[in-house]
Amino acid sequence: MTGDFGRTLRARRQAAGLTQRELAQRAGMSVRAVRNLENGRTAAPRGATSRQLDAALETACGPELWIGVLGPLQLRVGGRSVEVRGTKTATLLGLLALQPNSAVPREEIVDVLWDGRPPASQAQLVGVHTGRLRRLVGPLLQAVRGGGYRLAVDAAQLDLLRFNDIADRFGYAEALDCWRGPVLGGRLRQHPAAVALADRRVALALSYADIGPPADVIAMLRPLLADEPMHEGLHARMVLALAASGQQVSALQHFERVRSMLVRELGVEPGEELRAAQLKVLRGQTVVGERNCLPRDLPDFTGRDDELRALLDDPCPVTVIDGMAGIGKTALAVHLAHALAGRYPGGTLFLDLGAGHDPLSACDALESLLRQLGVEGERIPVRTDDCAALWRALTADRRVLVVLDNVSGAAQVRPLLPSGGRAILTSRTRLSSLEGVRQLSLDVLPDPDAATLFARMLGRPVAAAEVLRLCGFLPLAVRIAAAKLRAHPSWTVAYLADRLRDEHLRLGELRVGDRAVDAAFSLSYQQLTEPQRRLFRLLGDCPALEFDVDAAGALVENAEQLLHDLLDAHLLLEPTPGRFRFHDLLRQHARSMAVCDEPDRASAQLRLIDHYLHRAAGAADALEPTRRRWDTGGTSPFAGPAEAMAWLVVEHENLVAVVAAASSRGLWTPCWQLAQCLWRFFFLRGHLRDWVLTHRLALAAARRCGDLRAEAETRKNLGLAHWRRASFAEALDHHYQALLLDEREADVWGRAKTHNHLGFIHARMGHHDQAVHHQQSAVALYQDAGDDCGQARAQIGLGDAHFQAGSIDASRVWFARALDLTRLAGDRWGEGLALIGLGFARREHGRPLLERALVLTRALGDRWSECLALTGLGIHDHLAGATDRAVSQLRGAVSLARSTGDRWGLRLALSAVGRVLSDRSEAVAAHEEALELTRSLRNRHLEAEVLADLAAVAGMCSA
Template sequence: MGEVESLLAGLARDGGTAVVISAIDGMGGIGKTTLALRLAHRLAAEYPDGQLFLDLGGHTPGQLPLEPGVALGRLLRAAGVAAEQVPVDAGERAALWRAVLARRRVVLVLDNALDSAQVRPLLPGTPGALVLITSRRGLTGVDGATLLTLDVLPPGDAIALLGRIVGRDRVVREPVASAELVALCGFLPLAIRIAGNRLRRRTRWRVADLVERLRDECGRLAELASEDRAVEAVFALSYQHLRAPARALFRRLGLYPGVDLEVGAAAALSGASGAETLVLLEELVDHQLLQQPEVGRYRFHDLVRAYAAKLAGGEPRSALTRLFDHQSRMAVAATDLVGPAEKHGRPGLPSPAEPGFADQAAALSWLAQERVNLVCGAGFAARFGWPRHVRDLSTTLARYLNSRAEHEDALTLHNHALDVATGMDRGHAWHDLGRVRWRLGHYREAAELLDCALAIAQEMDDRVGQCRALVGLGYNHWRTGELAAAEDHLTRALALAGETGDELSRCHAEHGLGYTCWSQGRHVQALDWQHRALASSRRCGEAIVEAHAQYGIGLAQCRLGSHEQASEHFRQALASAPLIGDRVLEARARNGLGEAALAAGRPAEALRHHQRALVVAEQIADHLERPRAEFGLGQASRALV
């Protein structure tokens, strides 16, 4: 066990010149006592005067934590002091305890401590003793202690523990079910022991039979209980030690439909200020009911989440409404920074209560961290009656998800929006789904969805919607090689954009016409259209189309033989890609640089660019840029021979 070796190394460095104190903390059921006892056994020979163990009752059902005076009395009697010689006064007991230990090299295990104040009077005053303390709380108030926080078991160790309980043969016969079982137990040793003992008693059960029962999250905690042990009871003891405001926040967090959360989301659920909520979150972390994987972000252990969800049944619906409002406002604020030209098309929501994002990088970082949570929240909102939130998120995040090639999340989100949409909103959802299908290369499905979007926009006299659908159909026809149809749809979109003043659609139509001309071999016209798109995007502050227009100019110049100028535009597009969070553009620009370098007689440089393009294309599963990079690598490699 790595934790044992870590603590042993610390003891070796100490050299016996001081009282050695190791404080082991972790959530209930994680194996703190087992580790302390294993370590005490390993060191028995080095501490020949004995081993003492005391359960301090910090988290014991039906029992109050031991007062330090009572604990000292028990320790003195365990150390051989006659009962009549144990002083009544707690201070005198502490002095006698230190005197007794001054003559001995012992291992003292103080198990299940409530806090540092309970432990401090029990510590020896002179070198020679080893003190091992276990607690659910990090005992930062014990001076000089080596602190070790236990995490859940690695998957391999968890399966090995299950095998020791049920028999290795059963695990070997059902490796997939066994792996799922320990995962459903959250890799928590107590839960694995309870589950394993159930299987051991029920010899006719397959591992898969218990797995089937544990898959039901609502009933999982009930399944992880035995005659005298239950995972839920362990969590309940930690919950009972919280202050009332922290208990209230814990219950509200049980409503949260996401993977992890930041302080602002927790504050929205609680209805308190960010500063007040932060204090309560840290209290939950201190009591091992919440984890902090990084500064400012929090998450539940899976089984603790199930316990919190069970307690959340009576919490008001308004808490989730506040959460969804917070998420929508933050998403709008972030995407407004990343793509300001589309601001008019996003929901007109009030600014978030939290401070705004400092810059585009901060906005992109928030979107990356919250993406999964936002999609999860939209699914929950669609099922349980917050349709406006679903529509707002679908509209707000559509372009961000496309540019990051997060196509599965985009499909999930827009399908949720379609499920709750009526009227014009159905057209918007069909459009957004069509654009994702186009990105994935599902051109027939994309055309069907975009045709539906165009039809409903025409029916509702939504001219902006018509313009967007025409642009989408134009790009789709371009990809399928139907260049005349592409030019027709994009030209109609351009005319409509001029009539409605839709500058964003104008940029997209001009950019698409540039691609269409390029595919027809009309490279001078392609260059002209891309320059128009560049100028239009700069006028309306559309950084995304501006960056793509730079790439389009590079394509046209490359075909016209201006390879150095093409490379410069590709480099500008590449420099913009991380600023707007566009990984698709990154792959395209790198491939463009490779093609320009090869055409200019620099195959080694071309090889490097295509290699980097291939890495990005594989990361985002780009079905167009990956073969393009592979072809470029082949061309460059042959040129180097």
């Protein structure tokens, strides 16, 4: 019954046009399980497995028309077999199918149809047969110039093309699985195309017999020997395979049967190859260990040079290669094993343990390894411990190399490690509990190696940097992308990159044939527990690019342990201690899983946004403790401004992403509140693009909420960003709109802040009277509000306005008053700014003030104020004659101004450095850049100053 089921299953599968691998994927089984069923090595399944097989076969959707020549001629139309009536019509179809997409001359057709003796009416009869054939295959039959015909088909329509394609891409076993018998059942067996095709089948079979598992080799050779009974090379390999599988008696009996047949049919004795096989059996030399059982080495294997060098020279007997799905673990292990094979005369064994999908038990794996060593079935113990003991005994004195692929865990593989020789393990999880092993965790390919691999697969060099980036430099993704490009000759690299650019569709594009990145990821996902899967899904939906334990803790309980579980499963990366992130493609896979399977998705993301809001609010309070505007829901989690700044620097990109996520999900209040928490950080660090982006979203959110105070506050902060970018028209527009809202809300504090900002904006534009007016209004309003800190900052603004207008004595007075008030209010940031202003205003004795300011600004992480302090110090050093020190200070200021996007600060530093530099050509370049910046500020007074400096330097150059 088992054999009947296997034969029936094979026939149904081949009739559906499926390989064993394709049927296994459709039925949710392993290839090994399907192969064992078809070969009668496993009992016929019942229940769910049987139903899965039936469903997979019944729903197999092949092409509308399919032709089979690798066995008796078959023709299927619309999924149903069609009998080709008439021997000569069938012969004509077979002849054309043997030479697909090639013109077959009329003379050859006539010669084959009538065996060299055509009738006088041959022309009319050829027309009759081609007409009958056209009614069957339609436009696939094409007439060609000169009177011949062509059968225009692809690999989905003709099994011969499918065989060639699979043989080229996947190797022996899958390709041989396409055959049902001799070519066309022997009808055209002597035709040169049929002979060449049969020869290729035999060549593949011989190659596979040299490397394949003995049981599979036996199953492959039996039908082939029925078609090729006189091929001594095939018989020799059957003898060796039988002996290697523990059937020494059967092997010798097979030799005797072949010898009798040769003597009877041909009158000759067996040749040297067959006799050598018999001699190995008699001498007991047929253990698999004497043969290389490794899969073929990839001809386009690329990179991993450093890893290979280290592993080739590593004396450790057990090497574990782990990494995420698609990273190239098996390819590296096989490549390494081929390089090491000559060192292990006991032979090389290979076993796929099937992690994530039908994994082998330790007992089954031991049985397979023992059979590869030549242990007969009846000698293999039943108990796992006894099998392991026998395995250790047999490998103790034998130098074997064992590759154990797809290890699911330490418990599975521990009994399989040989006592002698060397073992190479691959696993998607870290096997941290294995003792005495060398562990190598693979990363994605470096850019040059990924580019080389892509070019090798295409067979030509190409510029594909964007495609490689979108593939995340993952070897599997790179291979699939190259295969898709190769399969579509009309596609350009740019077109492929465009298809991959949409991250929501990218994984769907990274599929070709039976290979898919998301399918590889799914196997890793299936190995997880449900709590691990849940965190994986929720993190995939997380807007943050990196996350720590606290962020994950907002999503699930026991987050720290689960994060490390995902890290061990290579589903997360840990770029720095305590910080986790996804590979880009894994993030997309996790997000798709969240969209499909996560019921807690919305509430979890709300918890996460609340987590970031609470932390950011605490950081904002720590940076500026005197300026709280709304209840943050608890005490600050940060001990001081330095700790808060460090957290903001690390979480900067995440916080921007969370603001955008809150906006996209309609969470308007958290959106504007989180942006408001970030403006001071952006001001101090100079991330102008993110400042504008987040606050535009926040402004829309505040207006959606109908919260006028929130809108006014957001407009002020957004206006400051435009001020820093020297976009003064936009800065003024936002502030005057904010002032209207402040007045409408009777918000004294809000009006004071708006006037303070307007004073600074007008000062930069050279509108000195307006700047003084707005700062005086701010001072009075802050006094009314009882806000000493605000009053001090407005006084700093008055000092700045008078300084820009050239009233240095008045500026010193206001800066000095502000300094006293900031210290009284405990405003360290304001104190630093007042010190800087006073340091600029005092030509004498200003340097100590600027030095104190520099210490304060650096302690607060304020790069904007640090730039001003360095510029002031450079100017003082220049006046004191310390030219080298002045140049160093000013170049530091230029670098900071460029990094923060502060055009005003950059102009100031460039003008100063231009006056200090001894290299006159370099000084002219600095002044010219300062002039360009000044013109963008639309400040004519400053422009005149820079022009005068430039003229002076240029004059010295000409002199």
